[in-house]
Amino acid sequence: MIATQLAKRQNRLPGILEHASGDKRFKILEAHMKKYQFKQDALIEVLHKAQELFGCLEDDLLLFVAYKLKLPASRVYGVATFYHFFTLKPQGRHTCVICMGTACYVKGADQVLAAVEAKAKIKAGETTPDKQLSLLTARCIGACGIAPAAVYDGVVTPRQTPESALEHVKGWLGDDH
Amino acid sequence: MIIDDLIEIAERERAAQKKHVVRCCMAAGCMSSNSKGVKERLDQAVKEAGLAEEVEVRGVGCMKLCCQGPLVQIDSKAESEGATVRLEARGQGPLYLKVKPEEAPSLIGSIKGGQTPVGRGDPNHPFFTGQKPIVLANSGYVDPERIESYIAAEGYQGLHDVLREMTPKEVIDALIKSGLRGRGGAGYPTGLKWATVAKTANRQKYVICNADEGDPGAFMDRSVLESDPHSVLEGMAVAAYAVGASQGFIYVRAEYPLAISRLQIAIRQAKQHGLLGSGVFESPFSFNIDLRIGAGAFVCGEETALMASVEGKRGTPRPRPPFPAESGLWDCPTLINNVETFANVPSIIRKGADWFASIGTEKSKGTKVFALAGKITNTGLIEVPMGTPLRHIVETMGGGAPDGGKIKAVQTGGPSGGCIPAEALDTPVDYDSLTKLGSIMGSGGMIVMDESTRMVDVARFFMEFCMDESCGKCIPCRAGTVQMHHLLAKILERKATVRDLAKLEELCDMVRHTSLCGLGQTAPNPVLSTLRFFRKEYTDLLVEDTFGPKEKTCG
Numbered sequence: 001m002i003a004t005q006l007a008k009r010q011n012r013l014p015g016i017l018e019h020a021s022g023d024k025r026f027k028i029l030e031a032h033m034k035k036y037q038f039k040q041d042a043l044i045e046v047l048h049k050a051q052e053l054f055g056c057l058e059d060d061l062l063l064f065v066a067y068k069l070k071l072p073a074s075r076v077y078g079v080a081t082f083y084h085f086f087t088l089k090p091q092g093r094h095t096c097v098i099c100m101g102t103a104c105y106v107k108g109a110d111q112v113l114a115a116v117e118a119k120a121k122i123k124a125g126e127t128t129p130d131k132q133l134s135l136l137t138a139r140c141i142g143a144c145g146i147a148p149a150a151v152y153d154g155v156v157t158p159r160q161t162p163e164s165a166l167e168h169v170k171g172w173l174g175d176d177h
Numbered sequence: 178m179i180i181d182d183l184i185e186i187a188e189r190e191r192a193a194q195k196k197h198v199v200r201c202c203m204a205a206g207c208m209s210s211n212s213k214g215v216k217e218r219l220d221q222a223v224k225e226a227g228l229a230e231e232v233e234v235r236g237v238g239c240m241k242l243c244c245q246g247p248l249v250q251i252d253s254k255a256e257s258e259g260a261t262v263r264l265e266a267r268g269q270g271p272l273y274l275k276v277k278p279e280e281a282p283s284l285i286g287s288i289k290g291g292q293t294p295v296g297r298g299d300p301n302h303p304f305f306t307g308q309k310p311i312v313l314a315n316s317g318y319v320d321p322e323r324i325e326s327y328i329a330a331e332g333y334q335g336l337h338d339v340l341r342e343m344t345p346k347e348v349i350d351a352l353i354k355s356g357l358r359g360r361g362g363a364g365y366p367t368g369l370k371w372a373t374v375a376k377t378a379n380r381q382k383y384v385i386c387n388a389d390e391g392d393p394g395a396f397m398d399r400s401v402l403e404s405d406p407h408s409v410l411e412g413m414a415v416a417a418y419a420v421g422a423s424q425g426f427i428y429v430r431a432e433y434p435l436a437i438s439r440l441q442i443a444i445r446q447a448k449q450h451g452l453l454g455s456g457v458f459e460s461p462f463s464f465n466i467d468l469r470i471g472a473g474a475f476v477c478g479e480e481t482a483l484m485a486s487v488e489g490k491r492g493t494p495r496p497r498p499p500f501p502a503e504s505g506l507w508d509c510p511t512l513i514n515n516v517e518t519f520a521n522v523p524s525i526i527r528k529g530a531d532w533f534a535s536i537g538t539e540k541s542k543g544t545k546v547f548a549l550a551g552k553i554t555n556t557g558l559i560e561v562p563m564g565t566p567l568r569h570i571v572e573t574m575g576g577g578a579p580d581g582g583k584i585k586a587v588q589t590g591g592p593s594g595g596c597i598p599a600e601a602l603d604t605p606v607d608y609d610s611l612t613k614l615g616s617i618m619g620s621g622g623m624i625v626m627d628e629s630t631r632m633v634d635v636a637r638f639f640m641e642f643c644m645d646e647s648c649g650k651c652i653p654c655r656a657g658t659v660q661m662h663h664l665l666a667k668i669l670e671r672k673a674t675v676r677d678l679a680k681l682e683e684l685c686d687m688v689r690h691t692s693l694c695g696l697g698q699t700a701p702n703p704v705l706s707t708l709r710f711f712r713k714e715y716t717d718l719l720v721e722d723t724f725g726p727k728e729k730t731c732g
Contacts, residue, residue, distance in 0.1 A: 043489035044472055048431070075490075082491040082648075083472030085431050101393030102588065102624045103550035105638055139475065139642070140393035141432050144550035144622070145206045145243020145557050156209035158246075 013067060016060045025053045026064065033068055040069050043079055047086055056090045084139075092127040092134035094172040097151040098165070101140030104148035108161075112148055113137065115162035120173055133172045178451035179459055180337050183328060186450075190329035196231040197288050199223075200317065201276075202248040204239035204403045205435050206396075206557075211278065212247035218281035219249070226285050235326075238404020240317040241305070243557040245274035245298060250317075251288060267318060268305070272298040304555045307574045309536065311544050312520045313560045316404035321439050324446040327407040333452055335526035336411050339418055340460045348419040349375060352522070355530035356542030361387055361478075361515030362590065362619045363695075364541070364608040370512065373502040374420040377510040382422040384413055385506065385513040387483060388429040388436070391475040392591025393642065395622030397546040398516040400558050402429065402436035405520065406443035410453065410466060412519030415526060417464045420512050425466040428483050431473060440468055475592075475646035479694045480505075480513045482648065493650045494694035515620065517546055537563030541607035551588075551624035554579045561606070568602040571625060582627040586710070590619025592639040592646075593699035595706025596632065615706040617699070632711040633718060636704045637665040643700040654697030657688035661704065668715060674722040678715060682708065 020026035032049045036042035046069065050061055057080050066076040080086045098104075098113045113124060120128055120135055127134040143149040146158030152168050201216045219234045240248040252270040273284060273295045283293040299305075310316070320326040327333070339348055353368030374382060386409060390398040402409065413425050429437055444466055447453040455463040469487050476482045477492040484506045486492040505511025521543060525533045537543050541563035547570065550556045554576030561570060571577065571587060578584050586596040595616035597604065604610050608618050626635065644658040664681045667673040685701035692698045708715060 039489075041487070041489035044486065045470065048470055048472065078491055079489070083474050085471075085473035102591070102622070102638070103394045103556075105393075106551050106624060106626055106630055106635075138432065139391065139473070139646075140395070142390065142396035142399040142430075143206055143209060144394050144396050144548055144624075146209060146246070147550060147556070149209065156205065158206075158209050 012060075012063065016064055017067070019060070020064055029053055029065075030068065033065075038069055040071055043069060043071065043076065044083070047076075047080055051086060056087045058088065089127070090131070092131050094132060094153050094169075095134045095136060095151075096165075096169050096172075097136045097138050097141075098124070098160075099141045099143065099147070099149045099151070100137045101142075101144060101147070103144035104140075107147045109148040112150065112160050112162050112165045116165050116169055119166055120169065128173065130174050132174065133169060178457075180334075180341075183333060183337060186325055187329045187331070190325045195233040197228075197233070197251060197253045199232060199234045199285070199288075200237045200240070200250045200252065201234060202238070202240040202246060202317065203236035203321075204243075204400055205433070206239070206243035207246035207248060208435065210246045210275075212276075214278040215247050215249065215276050215281060218278040219285065222282040222285040225282070226289075228285065228288070232285065232288060235320050236322070237318060238316045238321045239313070239400040239558055241308075241313070241558045242274075242298065242555060244555060247276050248298075249273045249276045249284060249295075250300070251284070253288065269300055272300050274298045302555075303573045304557070304559070304576070307565075307569065308560050309544050309562050310560050311524050311533075311536075312401060312408075312517055312546050313404070313558065314524065315408065316400065316558075319405060321404055321406055322442050324407060324443070324450060324452075327405070331527060332407055332523070333411055335523040336414050336418075336452065337458050339415050339526055340458050340462055345375060345419045345421065348415060348526075351525065351530045352419070355525045355533040356537075356540075357518065357521055357525065357533065358541065358608065359515060360517035360521070360545065360620070362593065362617060364618060367514065367518055370502060370514070371416060371419050373500075374422075374510045374512045377503060379510050381424075381507075381509045382420055383506045383509055383511045384417045384420065384422045384425040385483070385487065385511060386413055386425065386427040386516060386519055387478065387480065387513055388427055388433075388516045389471050389478045389483060390430060390433075390516075390620060391478045391646075392593070392620055392622045394548065394550055394588070394624045395591060395620050396548045396550075397558065397621045399433050399436050400548075401516050401520050401546070402433070403439055406436075406439050407447065408520045408523050409440075409516055410443055410447055412522035413466060414453065414457065414464050415522050416512055416514065416519065418462050420510075422512065423463050423465065425464060426469050426487055426506075427466060428469045428471060428477070428487055430471045437468065437470060444468070474648070475642070476648045476694070476696050479696060482694065483513070484511065491648070493648045494696075496693060517621070538605065538607045540609055545606065545618070545621060547606075547621045547623045549575050549623050549625070552578050552582060552584075552627040552630070553625040563607045564605040566602070567597065567604050567606055570606065570623070571602060575625065578625065578627040582629070584625055585628050585630060586626045586632065588616075588624040588626060588635070588703075589622065590617040590699075590702070591622050592642045593617060593695065593702055594619045594622075595702045596626070596635065596710065597706075598710040601710075615702065615709055617702070632707040632714045633665065633669055636707045637662065637669060639703040640665055640700070643696065647696065647700075651691075651693035651697060653688045653691040654693065654700065657684055657692075657697070658700055660684055661688070661701065665704070668718050671718055671720055673719055675719060676722060678719060 287293040357367045358364040482492040482494040501511040
């Protein structure tokens with residue numbers, strides 16, 4: 001995918017920049033890059049900000065960052081795909097993150113995940129077709145003392161069971177679930 | 178900032194201390210059980226009761242017993258004790274467990290002799306009395322968002338003494354004498370590492386704090402950063418002075434938002450007070466610290482991968498040598514230590530190397546913080562002297578498995594470590610004893626497993642982790658972990674034969690010896706250690722070898 005983009009890069013960039021000039025979020029992002037003096041080593045910080053502003057890192061956004069930091073698009077794409085925290089696909093309105101760290105796992109996080117997967121009819125890492133719920137897993141959120149833990153829309157919730165997890169996501173799923 | 182200012186801040190802070198201190202845990206574990214709401218209601222209740230003059234509600238860092246959060250403890254000073262609560266008397270007041278916001282008024286009422294229905298914990302339980310806090314000495318006592326609180330606990334005095342009274346060489350000698358070893362897992366002597374960086378002639382050097390605590394089941398570094406961020410900053414500043422660095426980085430996981438925000442506050446406050454930046458304590462020493470936020474890659478806990486990530490690249494390791502101490506970040510000499518290692522430094526400077534060396538065993542000095550989790554009654558954070566028997570930690574302090582279960586194994590060291598069987602629980606916990614058992618000290622995650630845990634499943638779980646987290650740079654790790662995972666899954670599906678098991682062992686050996694970095698080299702450890710102690714669980718799952726080599730047909 002990126003190979004074709006690279007070929008078209010010359011053509012695409014003016015369009016992206018024009019689009020960016022009308023979008024306030026690009027201005028904020030650029031200000032953030034300026035804070036780091038457009039240093040190339042700040043790439044990960046910049047991508048964090050970009051994802052915070054836009055929700056996900058789409059191709060145009062990555063090309064914009066590459067252009068501004070004077071980095072090859074391949075390098076930016078490489079970094080964006082290397083790290084788990086960055087997502088290239090739009091997320092659902094709500095997120096449910098089930099921690100699958102060891103402590104959570106031995107206390108039954110796999111059953112919690114299976115219950116939510118069955119209910120939402122999606123697998124971990126996917127988003128429901130109506131874009132309401134993204135189901136994710138985490139490596140370890142460091143909340144092992146209260147295992148199994150889950151994060152619903154950014155709120156860490158302790159001691160989950162399949163029932164309590166379903167209770168949490170119930171409102172976020174459509175009628176057909 | 179000069180020493181008089183520091184003493185003045187400390188004295189002002191101590192003088193302002195009220196008669197009763199209500200400490201409310203504000204670390205991530207308790208926060209998730211709504212300790213923020215508890216603290217707000219406590220504040221409100223103090224105002225309503227008209228006790229603002231004598232009661233202080235203080236949000237503090239981790240109070241250690243995470244499973245019973247939110248925790249609230251009320252320390253009161255006796256009339257005869259003068260102005261301050263004596264240090265040794267701290268933590269003896271009534272400890273309240275699982276506090277709900279609506280219970281706040283009755284807790285405040287209890288200070289004046291009222292009754293409260295909230296469940297009480299026992300501060301004299303072995304879980305608390307068995308601890309020897311050095312790294313966590315301030316955790317649960319100081320307010321992590323106020324530098325004054327840290328200064329009142331003798332914070333930054335060590336840094337002052339170092340800058341004013343010690344040469345860099347004396348600092349390094351003290352560290353060597355203390356016997357402190359790296360707390361990130363490998364256990365390399367910290368003083369020697371500092372000496373190597375100090376010896377290099379480069380003008381530009383860096384100090385990095387590795388706070389990329391990727392091991393699942395470990396949360397010591399998170400707790401230290403959330404509870405006592407200034408101790409890490411002070412430790413880094415001492416290190417920077419000793420090795421001659423002027424720039425530091427803290428690489429912290431994006432999964433720890435609270436730790437990030439507390440570090441940001443701490444760095445800002447330290448700069449405002451002239452404890453970071455140029456001319457620290459009006460000496461020629463300058464030191465800045467920047468935060469770098471990780472983005473969810475386990476391999477970035479490996480030092481060369483971490484440095485690549487700080488440089489804004491993909492976090493892939495590179496061969497060593499050259500070691501970071503000689504050629505690290507941007508090819509400059511770089512000192513890289515774990516959070517807990519740095520957090521030990523201020524105490525060593527303040528109390529002396531001999532004091533530190535008197536704790537622990539002959540080869541492993543000091544204390545170690547462990548995150549106790551899994552199938553155990555008291556989950557939370559413990560800090561014990563090196564050499565404490567595992568049984569004491571798990572059974573006496575941790576209270577054993579809940580609901581009368583039987584402990585089967587203790588997993589240490591995360592995906593790089595191994596499972597220690599119940600029979601070996603009398604092993605003292607230090608670097609060398611754990612290595613002998615095929616596990617490692619690791620960063621300090623300790624996960625207790627009971628009879629219901631299937632060891633082959635645990636091995637598969639860790640292998641899946643390593644497979645996903647392999648950066649893909651070297652083939653043994655990239656391809657080997659996938660194959661090992663397949664074989665483990667096959668065993669679990671009851672489709673594997675003796676030959677598959679033999680192949681698994683062969684692969685373990687190959688991946689271990691040929692991988693580029695620590696991730697691959699230690700990825701087989703969970704398999705090897707479970708095979709060593711729980712081989713029967715593997716063999717029970719094997720099926721009869723139905724076709725021999727001769728009958729094997731193509732296609």
